[in-house]
Amino acid sequence: MTDEDGTTDEDGHFGERVAARYDETSADMFAPGAVDPAVDLLAGLAGRGRALELGIGTGRIALPLARRGVPVHGIDMSRAMTARLHAKPGGDGVGSTIGDFATTRVPGSFTLVYLVFNTINNLTTQEAQVDCFRNAAAHLEPGGSFVIEVGVPELRLLPPGQNAVPFRIGPGGWAFDTYDTVTQAMSSHYVTLVDGVAEHRVFPFRYVWPSELDLMARLAGLRLTHRWEGWSREPFTHESRGHVSVWTKPAA
Template sequence: MIDDDGYFGENVAADYDESEASEFRPDVVDRTVDLLAELAGDGPALELGIGTGRIALPLAARGVPVHGIDLSRAMVDRLRAKPGGDAIDVTIGDFATARVEKSFSVAYLVFNTIMNLTTQDAQVDCFSNVAAHLAPGGRFVVEVMVPQLRRLPAGQQAVPFHISDTRWAFDTYDPATQAMSSNYVTIVDGRAEHSSIPFRYVWPAELDLMARLAGLRLRDRWEDWTREPFTGESGKHVSVWEKPAD
């Protein structure tokens, strides 16, 4: 349920790291941090949707100053409780509009977080906000899924992505509005508990236009953090837009 922390309140934050354990694996984190540290160079980084610090903490440990923006105090409380978490500055607010009074070499949105903005206007605002934060020559990095509409049979709107004895998870899509939601059914003591988080899916070309409106230009697009080529079969992409240096 939504509260002052949005859809990532205490009920989600309490076991977020455990529920997304595959994203916390060292090999997954290291690939992400390697690229972000390279792009940051000697400058600071801005993480939009910093959450519990999955990427911010190891990036800061590499010597990159990190500032975060996040709406959820519950998620940020988990970041603060981890070693090194109290050294990372965080602005509480909507990352589509919240401002930090400094400029950054790199800004980034990972693990589909751009889709937490559930309207096209908010996603456009996010690109504009990032452009205002970037120093000339700075980069904006987004990791996001490619919408899985090819997996929808005619007349069906749900795509399952996890099935086990105690947990079912599926995404629903509305192609008319680009609204989607991730739905989780968990069996606890023989009873089913359901939760749902809304998103807005977005296409690579649509993101490129948002970037162009914000004065950014596409520099690179890969299938993943190891810079494998992006193709028509890729399930996600890591895209890098650059703010012109002049």
């Protein structure tokens, strides 16, 4: 079954229509300046072990990480996204499993589990985010690391009485986020103008605070070992708009 925005029930919000243009619309995130520092850090944490990516998508991080000699497997709900991963050079060497990365298990254990580019927010309930930490911990070897890259909720940008924050405005359309500060639900809205006709797409998320993530980690038996503003390990401060956090599973 396909809904009006071209996605499928099976693929959720990342069906064929989104997958076909994902690399193009996220081109900045595929640039070496965005990819290389992430791969450097992740390769160091993986060491000689295996890595599991939650929400592997089209392989933006998995493929260069595999080229560094790290065996990578991924879990993703979208067959359309992973099909593009496997069609790329080297994609046949990266394994993938279709499923909900909060609960889907794959064989074996890993020295590294990672989740990048705000993908934790694709889990739209606190329960699912807690399950994700438990799933990551279950896949980790003792001493292994779970890494998340995610933004800090920008609620300070909300004036009193307003629940929307624009983040892209241009002649071809605009985009904005809406927030519910009671439930922590948020949605990213993309309005695109094509031949004078407006198309509106919505992606639901749940924003999450760093301290909340730390509590989820503790519930899963993990402990925070590092938190930086970004992949280049800049200090995390009260002005940081995002963070890369590392939690470790205690050694046996």
